Each structure stands twice: as C-alpha cells, then as structure tokens.
Amino acid sequence: MTTLSTTLAKRLEDPRLFRQYAYVNGKWTHGEGGREEAVYDPATNEAIGHIPLLEAEQITAAVDAAEAAFVQWRALRADERCERLLAWYDLIQANREDLATIMTLEQGKPLPDARGEVQYGASFVRWFAEEGKRTYGETIPSHIPNASLGTIKEPVGIAAMITPWNFPLAMITRKAAAALAAGCPVIVKPANETPFSALALAELAERAGIPAGIFNVVLGDPAEVSKILCAESRIRALSFTGSTRVGRLLIEKSANTVKRLSLELGGNAPFIVGPDMDPKEAAFAAIDAKFQTAGQDCLAANRILVHESIHDEFVEHFSERMAALTVGNGLHSEIDLGPLIHRQAVEKAAAIVDDAISKGAKMVGGDQSQAPGENFFMPVMLTGVTAQMKVWREENFAPVAGITAYSTDDEVIEMANDTEYGLAAYIYTHDIRRIWKLMRALEYGMVSVNSVKMTGPPVPFGGVKQSGLGREGGATGIDEYLETKYYCLGALGSVSGS
Ligand SMILES: NC(=O)c1ccc[n+]([C@@H]2O[C@H](COP(=O)([O-])OP(=O)(O)OC[C@H]3O[C@@H](n4cnc5c(N)ncnc54)[C@H](O)[C@@H]3O)[C@@H](O)[C@H]2O)c1
Numbered sequence: 001m002t003t004l005s006t007t008l009a010k011r012l013e014d015p016r017l018f019r020q021y022a023y024v025n026g027k028w029t030h031g032e033g034g035r036e037e038a039v040y041d042p043a044t045n046e047a048i049g050h051i052p053l054l055e056a057e058q059i060t061a062a063v064d065a066a067e068a069a070f071v072q073w074r075a076l077r078a079d080e081r082c083e084r085l086l087a088w089y090d091l092i093q094a095n096r097e098d099l100a101t102i103m104t105l106e107q108g109k110p111l112p113d114a115r116g117e118v119q120y121g122a123s124f125v126r127w128f129a130e131e132g133k134r135t136y137g138e139t140i141p142s143h144i145p146n147a148s149l150g151t152i153k154e155p156v157g158i159a160a161m162i163t164p165w166n167f168p169l170a171m172i173t174r175k176a177a178a179a180l181a182a183g184c185p186v187i188v189k190p191a192n193e194t195p196f197s198a199l200a201l202a203e204l205a206e207r208a209g210i211p212a213g214i215f216n217v218v219l220g221d222p223a224e225v226s227k228i229l230c231a232e233s234r235i236r237a238l239s240f241t242g243s244t245r246v247g248r249l250l251i252e253k254s255a256n257t258v259k260r261l262s263l264e265l266g267g268n269a270p271f272i273v274g275p276d277m278d279p280k281e282a283a284f285a286a287i288d289a290k291f292q293t294a295g296q297d298c299l300a301a302n303r304i305l306v307h308e309s310i311h312d313e314f315v316e317h318f319s320e321r322m323a324a325l326t327v328g329n330g331l332h333s334e335i336d337l338g339p340l341i342h343r344q345a346v347e348k349a350a351a352i353v354d355d356a357i358s359k360g361a362k363m364v365g366g367d368q369s370q371a372p373g374e375n376f377f378m379p380v381m382l383t384g385v386t387a388q389m390k391v392w393r394e395e396n397f398a399p400v401a402g403i404t405a406y407s408t409d410d411e412v413i414e415m416a417n418d419t420e421y422g423l424a425a426y427i428y429t430h431d432i433r434r435i436w437k438l439m440r441a442l443e444y445g446m447v448s449v450n451s452v453k454m455t456g457p458p459v460p461f462g463g464v465k466q467s468g469l470g471r472e473g474g475a476t477g478i479d480e481y482l483e484t485k486y487y488c489l490g491a492l493g494s495v496s497g498s
C-alpha cells in the first residue's frame with residue numbers, strides 16, 4: 001500500500017532526509033516503550049509519517065551522550081568548530097529543495113516561503129560559525145598589586161532547545177548554531193507537529209562531521225520531555241521559542257536547577273500608520289506584515305492602528321488587497337496562505353472573530369464557506385476593534401487583522417503599549433520627529449520603521465515584557481551559551497600599575 005510517507009520520500013531527491021526516528025548519540029532511535037504519534041499534513045489532514053515518543057530513560061541517555069561528547073567538542077579550536085558548521089551550512093543549502101518540501105508538508109506554508117525559511121535558517125549557521133571565532137575575553141586594569149586580571153569565555157555546558165511549529169527549521173538553527181559554535185552540545189525537542197525538519201537537520205549535521213552526542217533530537221510527550229530537561233542539572237542552558245504560556249511553565253520547572261534561560265515568546269505587534277503616509281503603500285505593507293505564514297508568525301501585525309485622517313482610504317486598499325490573496329495547499333503554485341496548523345487553530349480564530357463582532361467590530365472578508373479544507377481560514381479584516389476584544393488582547397496567530405483609528409501620537413503610544421507582550425512593533429511614517437518619539441516610547445524589543453522585513457543573522461532578535469528574555473542572533477546571540485570566567489593572576493612580581 002502506498003502511504004503518504006512513501007509518497008513524501010519519493011518526492012525527495014534524497015529520501016534519507018526523511019527520518020521517522022529520534023536522533024540520540026549519533027544513532028536513529030525507536031521509542032523503547034513502543035509509543036508513537038502520527039504527524040499530519042495540515043493541508044490534507046493525511047498522516048505523513050510517525051515519530052516515536054521516547055521514554056524518560058532515553059531522554060536521560062541523550063543527556064549522558066551530550067555530557068560525554070562535550071569534553072572533546074569544547075576542546076576543539078573555534079576555527080575547527082567553524083569548519084564543521086560551515087560544512088553543515090553547505091549541506092543545508094545543497095538540500096534546500098528537499099528541506100522546503102518536508103517543511104511545507106508538515107507545516108503547510110507555501111513552498112516559496114519554505115525555501116525562504118531554509119535560506120534564513122542556514123544563514124544563522126554561517127553567521128555563528130564565524131561568530132564562534134570572536135568570543136573574546138577582556139583584560140582588566142588591575143587594582144591588586146602584582147596581579148593581572150581578565151576574563152575568558154567558556155561554553156556554558158549542555159544546551160537544551162524547545163522549538164515551535166511555525167518556523168520548524170530556522171528556530172532550531174538560530175539557537176543550535178550559536179550553542180555549537182560556543183562549544184556546547186545540543187539537545188533539541190522540536191514541536192511534535194513539525195519534527196521532520198529537525199530530523200533532516202540532524203541527518204545533515206551528521207554528514208557535516210558534527211560528532212555523535214553533540215547534536216541530538218529527542219521526541220516525546222512535550223510536558224514529559226520538558227520536565228526532564230528542566231530538572232536535569234547537567235543541562236546548563238535552556239532556550240525556548242513558543243508561547244508565553246509554556247514559557248512561564250518552563251521558568252517554574254527550571255527554578256530548582258537555576259539554568260540559563262533564553263525565552264523567545266509570543267507577540268502582539270502594533271502596526272502604526274502616521275497621517276503623512278500614502279494609505280495604499282501603508283495598506284500593502286500591513287498586508288505583508290499580517291498575512292505571512294497565514295498570520296502564524298510571532299512578528300505578525302496583530303493590531304493595525306491607523307491615523308483617523310487616512311483610516312477609510314487605508315481600509316479600502318487593505319480589503320481590496322486582502323481579497324486578492326490566494327488560500328490553498330502550499331505545494332500548489334501561486335498560493336499566498338497555506339492552512340493553519342490544525343483544526344483547533346481554526347476554531348480559535350473563529351472565536352476571536354465572533355468575540356470582536358459581538359462587541360461591535362465590523363468584518364470584511366472571512367467567508368469560511370470558501371475555505372479549501374477544514375484547517376484553512378479565509379483572511380478576515382475587522383475594523384473598529386477596541387481594547388475589550390480578544391483580537392486586541394490575544395496573539396491571534398491566524399489571518400485575522402484588527403484595525404482601529406487613532407487621533408494623536410500620545411494616544412497611539414498608549415494603545416500600542418496596552419498589552420503584556422513586547423516583541424516587535426512597526427511604524428509607518430516619514431516624519432522623523434514622529435519616528436523618534438514613537439520609537440523611544442514603544443515598549444518593544446524590536447521596532448521596524450517603514451520596513452516589514454526586520455530579521456536576519458546580524459540582528460539581536462528578542463522581546464521585552466512577557467515576550468521573553470535574552471536575544472538570539474547578532475553579536476550577542478552566542479553569549480546565551482557562554483559563561484564569563486574572571487581570573488586574577490596574583491604574585492606576578494612586576495606587573496603592578498599595568
Ligand atoms: N519570539 C519568537 O522568536 C517566536 C518565534 C516563533 C514562535 N513564537 C511563539 O510561539 C507560539 C506558537 O508556537 P507553538 O504553538 O508551537 O507554541 P507552544 O508554546 O505551544 O509550543 C512550543 C514548544 O513547546 C512545547 N510544549 C507545548 N506544551 C508544553 C508543555 N506543557 N510543557 C513543555 N513544552 C511544551 C511544544 O511541543 C513545542 O515544542 C506563539 O506564541 C509565537 O509567538 C515566538
């Protein structure tokens with residue numbers, strides 16, 4: 001019988017990239033308890049494969065393997081680790097088409113977007129391969145007679161990573177490449193909805209010469225696995241990307257082992273349009289900022305705040321452009337929006353729209369009878385949204401755009417900051433004084449002015465408030481995996497005053 005997993009394997013130039021096992025200590029591993037879970041194509045609801053759910057002892061075995069492998073990995077010179085990471089980068093690039101196919105099948109995003117994510121994910125590997133060579137310590141002018149003082153940077157130890165389904169590859173490489181370059185072994189727990197991208201990365205890491213035990217992918221019940229990872233004192237850093245709800249749980253669970261925590265959590269981005277903007281240009285930019293990955297993006301423009309003087313024109317252009325968006329299976333050509341990840345996400349989106357309408361918002365679009373399958377949600381524009389509505393308060397993670405008018409800069413600052421989240425904000429205006437005022441007043445970790453695109457390897461990506469702790473990427477991303485060791489070399493004789 002032909003199953004979708006055989007169909008999938010046949011679609012790939014290199015079928016060995018499609019693995020249905022965990023990857024621990026350089027070995028493809030079954031679950032010892034016989035538990036497994038199906039993974040579905042969200043566009044069709046067909047199972048594309050199965051993954052094992054590992055037992056507690058198998059997760060601990062991954063930690064044992066990482067601990068043993070750490071000794072040699074940290075002992076390599078930075079340029080030697082750089083070479084392995086560059087080999088990984090080359091393999092990811094060379095297998096871009098297969099990786100994109102796997103991603104579209106498990107995540108649903110349109111194939112061109114999946115190719116873009118592979119490229120984006122690979123770019124972090126190259127960036128951190130190089131950054132690993134620049135983990136400088138410092139020399140400190142001594143206040144102690146005859147002593148020399150300074151710092152050196154050392155790998156923090158085993159780093160665990162728990163990652164989401166919306167960016168199944170790049171959210172792994174942005175963490176793992178930094179940790180590996182710093183000299184740390186890595187244990188990744190990907191989202192159960194999208195494990196196959198992570199497993200393909202493991203296959204390529206092995207081919208790149210990253211030794212057994214240094215890059216592990218564990219699979220299992222999320223609460224069970226993370227409980228073990230958080231409680232394990234040998235794991236010194238935990239990096240999580242996902243919802244604020246789960247982020248809070250991980251903080252609690254890690255308290256006893258006092259780990260280094262990096263948290264990239266939810267967002268509720270405001271998209272502010274000033275009165276001087278061309279309403280059409282701003283509306284088109286807002287469409288891009290809202291509907292990429294079908295709205296399932298932590299940077300998605302959730303609350304679109306438009307100056308009252310151009311609001312009606314903006315809304316007209318927005319709805320026209322929204323009506324032209326195509327919704328369908330991401331493997332087909334000319335698709336703008338793929339499915340949501342599963343049926344619950346569709347139900348959540350519908351509940352957010354109903355809540356807004358019951359509180360007075362007006363809806364354009366969103367004829368769900370046109371949806372090409374049960375996990376699809378036709379894009380919706382809601383106008384007249386208020387702070388009492390869920391669409392304002394919650395990260396909707398769906399193609400639902402909430403729009404509202406404002407009259408003054410002070411008012412829009414208050415509106416934009418009226419959320420527990422603080423990941424990213426967008427400002428569209430050409431008035432430099434307004435740009436400066438808004439940029440300084442917005443309580444967000446990242447502010448993008450007149451540009452939808454804001455991310456990439458050189459960028460210190462991260463949020464404030466309840467959107468997270470720490471930064472990924474950029475010149476500081478590797479610090480999440482490094483400890484500073486201060487040294488005092490005393491009794492040196494002649495160095496006083498240096
Ligand atoms: N800030 C960022 O960089 C960023 C990037 C991507 C996604 N996100 C956020 O991620 C969320 C969407 O992703 P999601 O639905 O996969 O998030 P999620 O929090 O439900 O899941 C993220 C990861 O946590 C695991 N998990 C789920 N329940 C758990 C539990 N009880 N204990 C331990 N682990 C558990 C999941 O299996 C997955 O691996 C959104 O809030 C989005 O904003 C943030």
Ligand SMILES: N[C@@H](CC=O)C(=O)O
Pocket residue numbers: 166167296297298299455461
């Ligand atoms: N789009 C983000 C991921 C958030 O979901 C990124 O670029 O890292």
